[in-house]
Amino acid sequence: MLDFLNDLLWGKVLLVLLIAVGVGFTLASRFVQFRYFGRMFRILGASQAFKRDKHGHLSSFQALVLSVAGRVGGGNIAGVAVAITLGGPGAVFWMWVVGLMGMATSFLECTLAQTYKQAEGDGTYRGGPAYYISRGLGRRWNWLAGLYSVLLLATFGFAFTALQSYAVATSFGDAFGVPVLYSGLGLAMLVGLIIFGGIKRIARISEYLVPFMAGGYILIALVVLGLNVTEIPAVITLIVKSAFGLEPAIGGGIGAAILMGVKRGLFSNEAGLGSAPNVAAVAYVPHPANQGIVQAFSVFIDTVIICSATAFVILLSGAYDPASGNEVAGIALTQAALADHVGEWGRTFVSLALLLFAFSTILYNYYLGENSLNFFSRRNQNLFNAFRVAIVLLVCWGATTDLGTVFGFADVTMGLLAVANLVALILLFKPGLRILKDFDGQMRNGIEQPIFNAKDHPDLALDPQAWELEPEDLERAHRAMGNAPASARD
Template identity: 70%
Template structure:
């Protein structure tokens, strides 16, 4: 029953809603993800001082990449090609490019409606912009979203990632599942009891290594087959429109698998990344929108394309064989055809790192949900209890049969997306006002736009989460004076 409901939700409803809203956001924002593509790189260097206790834009980006980048980039791409043919990759690109706009909107709203905690850190995300942006009559929807987020990412997906990591280690190195689960639980426990800043610091080191290593091995493969790349890209495009020989089920299967796997991979529209985006210290909400749109680009356009080319340039992929539906096995076998049997071990290690970083990301999403649901009480006891539960899930997930859990997680994640997308559609006018404020400052020659909450009095924002206009003016004046002295 769970599988039937999940298939209906993902194969019909969500595809139409996500793509439709992605196109609407893209056109209505005047293609914001393309207009500010160059800024995606420059904003990453704007770091906030560690002593202030906030995450920088770079750390927030890395933490969200840690969540987006995972099995979907390795196994998901292989399944998309196996069942939808090479053309599925083209539709993954389309979903990624449209998803950049959706992520821009949801992460900008997360920054707008973030709140300051007593310890000086920030909290935010869909639950916050639903409750504050839509008003008290929608409070029940924000609570529903938090419960779905906690159940999906905080609980179900943590167990699933533990299962994937443990099985990957068993396949590659023969390590018993229980041993992997215990080791993973100990390491995760040491990190999560240190709070979000420790998670961000670990991710800041781990994610560039794992993503960079995977990208490096892909570059090696591309270099070995550089003359075949143009024909492979042309094959992807032709297959997307049914112009070549029918592979993997034709154009319908290509669209369905490309869209579905693309959405699973980059999470744009699910509302998960905004929980992390809200934590960062930025001078303007649109800054984090730009950065998080870049996160979708890294996940879908860069890393998913790397996996696709590794598979299509290899000899392991046989479109006439049903066995290629095993995603991890296909990716491992394909890489082995390029660099030998060490390719299988490399994929297993990559899955280990991707899965581990995703567990940390999932924990933070669960923590954020729990914090929202219990914000009126002393919730330290509950937080510690949740951390203990995560440690236990890492142990149990490694050895459990997770078929039912996976079906449950698919269903709750689909409902999660519908709740978030409904809120984004209602709040789009507000996000467009904020983006216009950013656009106007850029056009006026302001190198770094600053968000002035006094210009948005009707939104009733948390002023403690933003510098006051006086301080902003003082900062600008100090910068101008410093520049004048240097010039003299």
């Protein structure tokens, strides 16, 4: 039954929906992910001006690294290896396609999450698909919002947390001989110390951990590329030809390449799942499109940069040799590939990278679970604390248990999660384009930093408190308006 549902969801339903939303919004937004690509960096630099610790706000950059913490995980190391093993090198091409389309999808869902976010009264915000479904589509769609929250809790809060713990413990055991129980206990203690501090502590840890872990992994990939620079054109040619069946079938042919590229691409960058919007909504920004642009960039980081790094490490190595009947797959393939390039210490490096990636993902998964619970029972600290204890126990259990069935179940619930969110995004296309049009219009009028005024959109049922800028930020915005052309001030 799980196999049948997975084939139906990933091989047919999601393929259509992902293309409909990704390509549809790319065209409708006039390629927003490319038009504002350069602006992504300016927004991140300017986000510190809108970060005011004394008010308890989280910055755009903190929300970005928190989402990258979730996007960058086992899928970037083991998932890419699985995609190449089962779908051949062509799967990498379709992962790129999913990533580039996913940038537009992520812009839409994260912009909507910001638009419909809810102020918590302590300087933080809550938001995500459940919120934009219930507020944006109206009460008659509350059932879909509730269903989404349940699926989010089951998939990320529970299943993926256990899976990440299992990946860390087994990899650590293979590399260092540490018993999985000890790894699980150590990981559970670290997770517990952080999650009991809430979203602000998670964001602070991620702000330092994520750039370090992603930067280190990209650096070693660049070293590998440098050592094999003359082979890179041949690998790119292999990827493109395999994607369109122009090479002898490797890993199942063109159909398997597309299926694995789409499935593992979405699993890795999560664009369309609706998971990242839960953390995108926490940022204090002057306009919803700001965070939409930044979150589009996080998809680029995940798929086009980090997944590609893993793919090239594997395809440039002698460890990947399907003609020989080599059975090495998953994390073991990535470890063997890096060891082939730099020596046996490469296996240890992959294990440490997986440890950091999975650890940051567990923190991210916890917050998604907490946010889903908050939708049903707002700011219930007893419920949150009980969930935190459950997560700590789950990390221990996951490290010591064979989770093959859990993985199959999680694939199904993740597919259903994506279907629910993508249907909501299609229904909310117009509000998403409306917010983008507001941003575009201010940019055309010469306003360097557009400001969102919730009062201009009374029909959207927004939380006005979520869009109240602090006095000093409002003054800064007015000064910027004063320097803008007269047409913009009008």
